Amino acid sequence: MARIFWVEDRTHWVDKFGPVLEAESFDEAPTELEVFKFAEAACQHIKRADDAARPDVALIDAHMNGNDAAGFSVSRALQRKWPDVPLIFLSEHAGTGIEQEAFEGTGARDFIAKHQRNVESVLVWRIRAVLREAGMRQTVPRQAGERLESGDLAIDTVSWEVYWRGIKLMNPTNPKRPLAPMPRKILRFLVEASPRPLSTAVMADKLDVDSERFSYASYRQHIRTLRLAFDQAMGGQGAFLDICKAGEGIVTFGDKGAYCWKKVSRAS
Amino acid sequence: MARIFWVEDRTHWVDKFGPVLEAESFDEAPTELEVFKFAEAACQHIKRADDAARPDVALIDAHMNGNDAAGFSVSRALQRKWPDVPLIFLSEHAGTGIEQEAFEGTGARDFIAKHQRNVESVLVWRIRAVLREAGMRQTVPRQAGERLESGDLAIDTVSWEVYWRGIKLMNPTNPKRPLAPMPRKILRFLVEASPRPLSTAVMADKLDVDSERFSYASYRQHIRTLRLAFDQAMGGQGAFLDICKAGEGIVTFGDKGAYCWKKVSRAS
DNA sequence: GGCACTGGTGAAAAATCTGTGAACGGGTCC
DNA sequence: GGACCCGTTCACAGATTTTTCACCAGTGCC
Numbered sequence: 189m190a191r192i193f194w195v196e197d198r199t200h201w202v203d204k205f206g207p208v209l210e211a212e213s214f215d216e217a218p219t220e221l222e223v224f225k226f227a228e229a230a231c232q233h234i235k236r237a238d239d240a241a242r243p244d245v246a247l248i249d250a251h252m253n254g255n256d257a258a259g260f261s262v263s264r265a266l267q268r269k270w271p272d273v274p275l276i277f278l279s280e281h282a283g284t285g286i287e288q289e290a291f292e293g294t295g296a297r298d299f300i301a302k303h304q305r306n307v308e309s310v311l312v313w314r315i316r317a318v319l320r321e322a323g324m325r326q327t328v329p330r331q332a333g334e335r336l337e338s339g340d341l342a343i344d345t346v347s348w349e350v351y352w353r354g355i356k357l358m359n360p361t362n363p364k365r366p367l368a369p370m371p372r373k374i375l376r377f378l379v380e381a382s383p384r385p386l387s388t389a390v391m392a393d394k395l396d397v398d399s400e401r402f403s404y405a406s407y408r409q410h411i412r413t414l415r416l417a418f419d420q421a422m423g424g425q426g427a428f429l430d431i432c433k434a435g436e437g438i439v440t441f442g443d444k445g446a447y448c449w450k451k452v453s454r455a456s
Numbered sequence: 457m458a459r460i461f462w463v464e465d466r467t468h469w470v471d472k473f474g475p476v477l478e479a480e481s482f483d484e485a486p487t488e489l490e491v492f493k494f495a496e497a498a499c500q501h502i503k504r505a506d507d508a509a510r511p512d513v514a515l516i517d518a519h520m521n522g523n524d525a526a527g528f529s530v531s532r533a534l535q536r537k538w539p540d541v542p543l544i545f546l547s548e549h550a551g552t553g554i555e556q557e558a559f560e561g562t563g564a565r566d567f568i569a570k571h572q573r574n575v576e577s578v579l580v581w582r583i584r585a586v587l588r589e590a591g592m593r594q595t596v597p598r599q600a601g602e603r604l605e606s607g608d609l610a611i612d613t614v615s616w617e618v619y620w621r622g623i624k625l626m627n628p629t630n631p632k633r634p635l636a637p638m639p640r641k642i643l644r645f646l647v648e649a650s651p652r653p654l655s656t657a658v659m660a661d662k663l664d665v666d667s668e669r670f671s672y673a674s675y676r677q678h679i680r681t682l683r684l685a686f687d688q689a690m691g692g693q694g695a696f697l698d699i700c701k702a703g704e705g706i707v708t709f710g711d712k713g714a715y716c717w718k719k720v721s722r723a724s
Numbered sequence: 725g726g727c728a729c730t731g732g733t734g735a736a737a738a739a740t741c742t743g744t745g746a747a748c749g750g751g752t753c754c
Numbered sequence: 755g756g757a758c759c760c761g762t763t764c765a766c767a768g769a770t771t772t773t774t775c776a777c778c779a780g781t782g783c784c
Contacts, residue, residue: 282572282573282578283572283573283574283575283577283578284573284574287578287581288577288581291581291582291584291585292581292584292585295585295588295589296585297585297589298566299582301572304550304551304569305550305551305552306551306552307551309551309556310550310551310555313555313556313559313560314559314567316559316560317559317560317563317564317565320563321563321565344651346651346652347651347652347653347716348653348709364702366703366710368710369709369710369711369712381561384561389525390525390528393525393528393529393532394532396532396533396536
């Protein structure tokens with residue numbers, strides 16, 4: 189569960205962003221929003237809070253009630269208590285001294301202009317990016333996110349093993365051998381990009397091969413290999429091929445040689 | 457000295473920001489700017505560059521020459537080569553799918569709209585913030601114990617002796633001599649990295665030898681020595697070689713001369 | 725219908741990777 | 755000098771992987 193600490197004095201901004209943030213799930217669990225309308229109340233809360241209440245990220249309106257200092261008093265309180273909590277400023281005063289103060293005086297992680305195209309989305313993207321990085325930093329000393337999952341598919345990005353409903357995918361031409369390198373890379377990138385499709389050119393680039401060298405025919409061939417591998421893990425009755433035809437699994441995107449991974453619903 | 461890597465196809469932006477960046481000193485030393493006008497040239501440069509050329513931060517124009525993918529191909533090349541270099545996108549398309557792709561598809565650290573009040577200052581503030589944070593981040597090296605175990609294998613990291621099911625591994629060409637140093641080190645690193653595979657280049661780096669000097673042929677040869685040593689400890693009937701072919705012990709990874717240690721299950 | 729195009733399929737060619745025997749060359753020790 | 759020992763190379767064949775080719779079906783369009 190992502191806990192977001194938010195200081196904002198204007199009701200209409202709370203009304204505008206609040207529902208968006210609460211509806212968004214940043215880590216497969218509901219998002220918890222703590223909103224404060226007054227800087228003093230926020231500071232009090234921070235001082236009294238125990239470590240269990242540590243937020244994952246803080247959103248701060250710098251210029252509150254006509255007062256520059258209000259927002260920064262909250263950011264200072266936060267930094268004293270939890271130096272690791274990333275601070276994101278949300279403000280109507282981008283490009284001014286307030287932004288400078290946020291970055292140079294406070295250790296702001298980001299500064300988002302309230303007035304811009306598509307703010308709600310931008311806010312979500314940026315919060316997500318901040319959370320991801322904060323999460324990675326914690327886990328780097330241990331073993332970092334090495335498992336990529338999508339429905340019944342699990343890819344171990346360290347050993348490159350791929351499991352489908354618990355069964356390891358093997359090389360369809362030789363069931364005793366693991367899936368060949370190229371197909372497993374392709375699968376990984378497809379899943380990572382899901383639900384966006386990857387065209388031949390983009391895939392060539394991700395694979396770090398000469399895009400002259402990697403033709404659509406090759407891509408198609410590897411997709412075939414993958415589909416067969418899945419199919420074999422399911423018994424080799426063509427069940428996975430049917431799933432693909434029905435629009436799940438590895439589907440053709442219909443646009444200039446692009447394929448796409450779509451999570452397979454349990455019913456299939 | 458802060459080294460900034462910058463990809464921008466439009467001359468007027470280079471003219472606008474270039475002098476500002478070069479005049480700015482981010483770390484008490486002159487700033488070095490490397491500007492590329494073409495994505496392909498930038499990618500080439502990245503692939504060829506050695507580690508001394510690692511930039512401190514990268515500025516990328518996402519949408520170059522009317523092509524979305526161009527900027528992202530550079531960002532991918534950068535991430536492949538130097539995963540720690542923070543990426544800042546500079547774009548005229550804030551709030552669009554390009555920004556989303558930058559944050560979610562690439563690990564963008566920031567995304568700055570070219571059209572905004574006071575851009576030059578904002579750019580400097582944000583680069584400074586990114587550099588400060590990147591500098592603060594430290595990697596914690598993992599502490600190794602004196603004894604490394606993996607299944608039936610035990611390596612004494614002090615005396616460098618290796619025991620397999622209680623039997624000390626010997627030099628396969630001369631059973632009265634201990635395993636040679638190089639194979640011992642290689643085995644140790646493989647086990648430490650397990651189940652992550654180690655490519656020739658990475659292994660050369662760990663062995664602290666010139667990567668020019670340590671070819672894949674050498675690696676292969678040492679792997680052979682190791683496999684034979686294990687085999688001899690098991691009676692010399694080729695039993696260990698069979699284990700390797702079955703995907704346990706020292707296995708080939710299938711990609712770019714990489715080997716990997718996989719714990720041997722007791723049944724073998 | 726003819727045509728251009730996309731995408732699935734079988735098969736084969738091309739490229740690459742890997743195991744193996746053997747040899748080379750610099751050290752060291754006697 | 756000569757006999758090791760050890761790390762590195764070379765050459766080559768067999769496996770394995772990757773790319774390519776040829777063909778065909780479906781689809782939309784004129």
